[in-house]
Amino acid sequence: MGRNWYLLWSGSAVSALGDGIFLAALPLLAATLTQDPKLIAGVSFFGALPWLLAALPAGAAADRYDGRKLLLAALWVQCGLMAALAAFHSAHIAFIYGMAFLIGTAENIPRAVGQPLIKATVENHLLERANGRLFASQAVALQFVGPPLGGLLFALATPAPFWVNALTFAIAAVLVTKMRTQRQPRPARPKIAEGLKWLMKHKALRTVTVVSxxxxLCIAMTMATLVLFAQHRLGLTNAGFGAFLATLACGGVAGGLLAERLLAKYRNTVTATVVLIPLMWLGIATIAHDLITVAAFAVVSSFCTAVWGVATSALRQRAVPTELLGRVSSAQTLITWGVQPVGALLGGLIADYFGLLAPWFVAVGLRTIVGLLSLKPLRAHWPGAALNVHLAAAPEHDAAVTLPDASR
Structure with missing residues (x-):
């Protein structure tokens, strides 16, 4: 791992800190304008809607243009949008919807260029390690430090978290400016749908995409009204809500740091995460009535999510040809992130009609069914992940990914 990787890693961590601040501050801002679960869920809906509309074009842009320059442009745009949100924070809820949509649109570019940039700056046998460190640092910034800081800043002054968020994007842009990457041959006019077609032909990645x-979808259902869940069920204050979100980071950090060893040593690591995640959600919905108990279940859930993320990222980076990686990654983003506005709408409606716990029970049932159906395909095509296995570039081969018996 060289200088370019560490600059990319640092920039990602700093911008993730801003995202964590935003994660706590935006629903708190919405809650000052309305207590209607449907209207608050609308913030999540409009923030996630761009993943349906802009993911594929962003992937095509990532395969055609210089990823570093695209990332820089997106970071500066996000910086400006955060500054605008800070300046006009007391506007109507419709303004909050619009800003959430624009910020979500800009976020598509970093997501699209991130995978090619990681592959360009990290040697193939170090992908699990790089992804693990990336997940761990993002968990610290996005979940552990960012949300409590966002809640605290919001309690001090409503626009403060958004000004600080704008600053984090500016710092990340400065770090990315110092990267020096070589230009790669790129298609003049990449076909937008080509990545989606490639993804649908690859059985292992297709199964992973459905599970993710x-x-x-289930996380979006529960997160849409999470601020009300925290306030009414757990009795948390604004600052306490940020601390509540931070509990997720403990498992995410551990999962990111330990994923490389677990994936190398235990052949059923990936399938174990598929089973454990809905069980943890069930615990939150049934026996967790205080912050400590919720945190215990959330830590295990976030640990499994981080391990799953490291494994699937490495699988994608090895399996997909470099010239298609931006579009395939964005095709996965279209599906895996594009369901979030649907989940946010469902979460708001379900919570409004059946209570704040109802989205959790629906999420447990849906995720359990899909998880059980995915176990056989995952075992057939993905008993594990290996650093030194080179997957066939063509999806028609549907190459299985296997774990070595020994540690890497």
Missing amino acids: ATTN
């Missing part, structure tokens, strides 16, 4: 999409 279901997980994100």
Whole structure:
């Protein structure tokens, strides 16, 4: 791992800190304008809607243009949008919807260029390690430090978290500016749908995509009214809500750091995460009535999510040809993140009609069904992940990914 990787890693961590601040501050801002679960869920809906509309074009842009320059442009745009949100924070809820949509649109570019940039800056046998460190640092910034800081800043002054968020994007842009990457041959006019077609032909990645999409749909259902869940069921204050979100980071950090060893040593690591995640959600919905108990279940869930993320990222980076990686990654983003606005709408409606616990029970049932159906395909095509295995570039081969018996 060289200088370019560490600059990319640092920039990602700093911008993730801003995202963590935003994660706590935006629903708190919405809650000052309305207590209607449907209207609050609308913030999540409009923030996630761009993943349906902009993911594929962003992937095509990532395969055609210089990824570093695209990332820089997106970071500066996000910086400006955060500054605008800070300046006009007391506007109507419709303004909050619009800003959430624009910020979500800009976020598609970093997501699209991130995979090619990681592959360009990290040697193939170090992908699990790089992805693990990336997940761990993002968990610290996005979940552990960012949300409590966002809640605290919001309690001090409503626009403060958004000004600080704008600053984090500016710092990340400065770090990315110092990267020096070589230009790669790129298609003059990449076909937008080509990545989606490639993905649908690859059985292992297709199964992973379905599981990830279901997980994100369920998370969106529960997150849409999470601020009300925290306030009414757990009795948390604004600052306490940020601390509540931070509990997720403990498992995410551990999962990111330990994923490389677990994936190398235990052949059933990936399938174990598929089973454990909905069980943890069930615990939150049934026997967790205080912050400590919720945190215990959330830590295990986030640990499994991080391990799953490291494994699937490495699988994608090895399996997909470099010239298609941006489009295939964005095709997965379209599906796995594009379901979030649907989940947010469902979460708001379900919570409004059946209570704040209802989205959790629906999420447990849906994720359990999909998880059980995926176990056989995952075992057939993905008993594990290996650093030194080179997957066939063509999806028609549907190469299985296997774990070595020994540690890497």
